[in-house]
Amino acid sequence: xxxxxxxxxxxxxxxxxxxxxxxxxxxxxxxxxxxxxxxxxxxxxxxxxxxxxxxxxxxxxxxxxxxxxxxxxxxxxxxxxxxxxxxxxxxxxxxxxxxxxxxxxxxxxxxxxxxxxxxxxxxxxxxxxxxxxxxxxxxxxx
Amino acid sequence: xxxxxxxxxxxxxxxxxxxxxxxxxxxxxxxxxxxxxxxxxxxxxxxxxxxxxxxxxxxxxxxxxxxxxxxxxxxxxxxxxxxxxxxxxxxxxxxxxxxxxxxxxxxxxxxxxxxxxxxxxxxxxxxxxxxxxxxxxxxxxxxxxxxxxxxxxxxxxxxxxxxxxxxxxxxxxxxxxxxxxxxxxxxxxxxxxxxxxxxxxxxxxxxxxxxxxxxxxxxxxxxxxxxxxxxxxxxxxxxxxxxxxxxxxxxxxxxxxxxxxxxxxxxxxxxxxxxxxxxxxxxxxxxxxxxxxxxxxxxxxxxxxxxxxxxxxxxxxxxxxxxxxxxxxxxxxxxxxxxxxxxxxxxxxxxxxxxxxxxxxxxxxxxxxxxxxxxxxxxxxxxxxxxxxxxxxxxxxxxxxxxxxxxxxxxxxxxxxxxxxxxxxxxxxxxxxxxxxxxxxxxxxxxxxxxxxxxxxxxxxxxxxxxxxxxxxxxxxxxxxxxxxxxxxxxxxxxxxxxxxxxxxxxxxxxxxxxxxxxxxxxxxxxxxxxxxxxxxxxxxxxxxxxxxxxxxxxxxxxxxxxxxxxxxxxxxxxxxxxxxxxxxxxxxxxxxxxxxxxxxxxxxxxxxxxxxxxxxxxxxx
Numbered sequence: 001x002x003x004x005x006x007x008x009x010x011x012x013x014x015x016x017x018x019x020x021x022x023x024x025x026x027x028x029x030x031x032x033x034x035x036x037x038x039x040x041x042x043x044x045x046x047x048x049x050x051x052x053x054x055x056x057x058x059x060x061x062x063x064x065x066x067x068x069x070x071x072x073x074x075x076x077x078x079x080x081x082x083x084x085x086x087x088x089x090x091x092x093x094x095x096x097x098x099x100x101x102x103x104x105x106x107x108x109x110x111x112x113x114x115x116x117x118x119x120x121x122x123x124x125x126x127x128x129x130x131x132x133x134x135x136x137x138x139x140x141x142x
Numbered sequence: 143x144x145x146x147x148x149x150x151x152x153x154x155x156x157x158x159x160x161x162x163x164x165x166x167x168x169x170x171x172x173x174x175x176x177x178x179x180x181x182x183x184x185x186x187x188x189x190x191x192x193x194x195x196x197x198x199x200x201x202x203x204x205x206x207x208x209x210x211x212x213x214x215x216x217x218x219x220x221x222x223x224x225x226x227x228x229x230x231x232x233x234x235x236x237x238x239x240x241x242x243x244x245x246x247x248x249x250x251x252x253x254x255x256x257x258x259x260x261x262x263x264x265x266x267x268x269x270x271x272x273x274x275x276x277x278x279x280x281x282x283x284x285x286x287x288x289x290x291x292x293x294x295x296x297x298x299x300x301x302x303x304x305x306x307x308x309x310x311x312x313x314x315x316x317x318x319x320x321x322x323x324x325x326x327x328x329x330x331x332x333x334x335x336x337x338x339x340x341x342x343x344x345x346x347x348x349x350x351x352x353x354x355x356x357x358x359x360x361x362x363x364x365x366x367x368x369x370x371x372x373x374x375x376x377x378x379x380x381x382x383x384x385x386x387x388x389x390x391x392x393x394x395x396x397x398x399x400x401x402x403x404x405x406x407x408x409x410x411x412x413x414x415x416x417x418x419x420x421x422x423x424x425x426x427x428x429x430x431x432x433x434x435x436x437x438x439x440x441x442x443x444x445x446x447x448x449x450x451x452x453x454x455x456x457x458x459x460x461x462x463x464x465x466x467x468x469x470x471x472x473x474x475x476x477x478x479x480x481x482x483x484x485x486x487x488x489x490x491x492x493x494x495x496x497x498x499x500x501x502x503x504x505x506x507x508x509x510x511x512x513x514x515x516x517x518x519x520x521x522x523x524x525x526x527x528x529x530x531x532x533x534x535x536x537x538x539x540x541x542x543x544x545x546x547x548x549x550x551x552x553x554x555x556x557x558x559x560x561x562x563x564x565x566x567x568x569x570x571x572x573x574x575x576x577x578x579x580x581x582x583x584x585x586x587x588x589x590x591x592x593x594x595x596x597x598x599x600x601x602x603x604x605x606x607x608x609x610x611x612x613x614x615x616x617x618x619x620x621x622x623x624x625x626x627x628x629x630x631x632x633x634x635x636x637x638x639x640x641x642x643x644x645x646x647x648x649x650x651x652x653x654x655x656x657x658x659x660x661x662x663x664x665x666x667x668x669x670x671x672x673x674x675x676x677x678x679x680x681x682x683x684x685x686x687x688x689x690x691x692x693x694x695x696x697x698x699x700x701x702x703x704x705x706x707x708x709x710x711x712x713x714x715x716x717x718x719x720x721x722x723x724x725x726x727x728x729x730x731x732x733x734x735x736x737x738x739x740x741x742x743x744x745x746x747x748x749x750x751x752x753x754x755x756x757x758x759x760x761x762x763x764x
Contacts, residue, residue, distance in 0.1 A: 019563065096592065
């Protein structure tokens with residue numbers, strides 16, 4: 001799942017993902033609110049849960065209305081989090097240490113990737129996380 | 143016969159007379175040159191000398207009797223002229239007893255009119271005289287101001303000793319002041335000035351005047367003009383000087399002048415916008431209040447006069463405020479220049495506002511007065527606050543702008559990456575690569591800019607620095623920039639104490655300095671191996687980071703510009719953003735450190751950065 005308000009970034013990230021692995025299914029949201037709505041909808045409809053719930057979320061930090069960190073606040077309220085672990089990576093052009101520290105302190109945040117996203121960066125992030133179920137340390141990919 | 147009888151008679155009479163006088167009076171007869179040829183018992187008693195020791199001694203009589211030279215001179219003048227002198231003499235004998243003698247000195251002449259003998263007759267009037275003068279002596283002990291002898295003339299010698307007074311003073315029994323110094327009667331403040339005046343009179347023979355202020359018996363201020371006048375003898379030598387003091391109060395002219403001055407100052411005082419208030423020492427109450435103070439505090443003068451100063455100080459600050467005031471007062475009392483005091487003032491309507499007092503003081507009689515010039519600094523404070531906030535806002539704005547500008551750049555970079563994957567012909571590949579470089583540069587610039595804008599924010603986050611790690615990290619980070627692999631690095635760290643600073647700022651300094659040496663290194667040749675030396679010395683108080691290279695060096699013309707914003711020394715070596723050294727300088731200066739650069743063209747450059755150790759205890763809270 002990709003969440004970014006910038007359509008170009010969204011497009012680029014999607015293409016990079018396809019390059020990384022053409023078989024990856026992606027779902028894109030151009031704002032965090034609709035992503036949260038999507039999750040809420042799934043909570044109500046238990047049947048499609050297992051299929052639609054993403055393995056990985058790439059979350060932009062700076063977004064209007066609800067930014068990446070606000071997203072986490074909402075995300076915590078969801079119930080199905082107890083059963084499954086979704087790896088959420090923050091993606092940002094910001095190299096501001098404050099943002100990175102904030103992400104590090106966010107328990108649901110698995111890592112921080114700086115833009116632009118590249119195939120190599122994706123590899124670093126995803127190679128392990130797809131296969132190994134155990135909790136991994138925070139990843140900072142620049 | 144009859145003549146003889148007459149002689150005998152007169153002789154007998156004379157003898158009887160002498161005998162009776164002898165028992166009552168002090169009698170001495172001296173010859174023409176002043177040698178004592180006769181003295182009676184009273185004389186020796188009073189002079190407390192053995193009967194025979196004085197006989198034949200020249201002038202001993204006068205010397206013994208006349209302790210004041212002026213009087214001596216006066217007497218000498220009189221008897222030389224063949225006149226009789228009469229006056230009161232004071233004698234203090236060796237055993238400490240004082241005697242006042244009503245004395246007559248009479249010359250005895252021969253037929254030719256020449257003086258052959260002097261008869262000195264004195265009567266001891268000590269008992270009577272002392273009773274009469276004791277009051278005056280007490281007054282003398284109180285050190286009455288010389289100005290009080292307003293109608294009298296005082297005679298002084300060059301040391302300021304009073305050697306005689308005018309007749310009226312004698313009649314008023316001020317004799318007791320003879321032998322004292324005029325300084326005993328003058329306000330100590332004026333001592334130096336008067337001393338100078340006295341000296342002037344005696345050395346230059348000029349008439350001098352001085353003005354002084356005293357208090358009358360009722361406590362009013364009285365102004366005096368005293369005139370010092372030298373008195374010459376026949377040889378044109380100054381023998382003594384006279385002082386005559388006049389009360390200025392009687393002079394209409396002086397009064398009107400004074401009044402004019404007073405009106406002038408009181409007008410200034412009242413109309414000036416700067417608040418001024420005067421406090422009397424004894425009670426701490428306000429005794430003067432002007433318009434400026436009224437405007438600032440809201441009290442009219444009738445409301446505030448007589449109130450204690452503390453009503454003007456914010457309730458929360460009364461304790462500290464009073465302490466500050468007392469401190470300032472002590473300073474003033476010790477004749478040091480008082481500090482300005484900043485405190486929170488309290489308006490009549492309860493508002494508080496920052497205020498600054500400049501203190502001064504003066505003394506009038508026994509009472510000390512303190513004057514506070516009040517400056518309302520609320521505007522200044524407000525401006526200071528505003529400036530601080532504006533600076534912060536600006537920094538934040540710069541930071542945010544840099545960030546937001548970066549977002550589209552990174553998007554473009556992302557697109558470019560995709561573009562590279564497409565099938566491109568040679569020409570488009572070239573363009574794409576150039577575009578890539580341009581975007582990269584823009585991104586670096588914005589990163590630096592964002593970093594520079596939040597330097598001052600970083601001071602909150604201080605931790606221990608491991609320089610070894612910092613340098614390795616910097617070398618790793620810089621690995622990959624052009625030229626890097628050709629450079630030989632020599633690192634020397636001499637750390638005697640733990641060093642505390644902000645991690646990122648140290649990263650930035652080290653990286654920027656090293657980056658700089660890499661950018662301006664010479665190409666490797668057989669003779670030259672481009673080398674960068676990094677030396678770090680850490681002491682308890684400071685860290686010295688020295689980075690030197692054997693690179694291209696900086697031209698003299700440019701050396702003072704290297705730390706400027708966006709300054710780039712050469713157009714050939716376009717690596718870097720022009721912000722690196724600016725950031726280094728900003729960091730050093732923000733933390734009260736320093737940067738220095740020395741360079742020789744074609745030989746190399748050395749940067750020295752000095753940073754304070756922000757260890758706990760060293761930290762200053764500003």
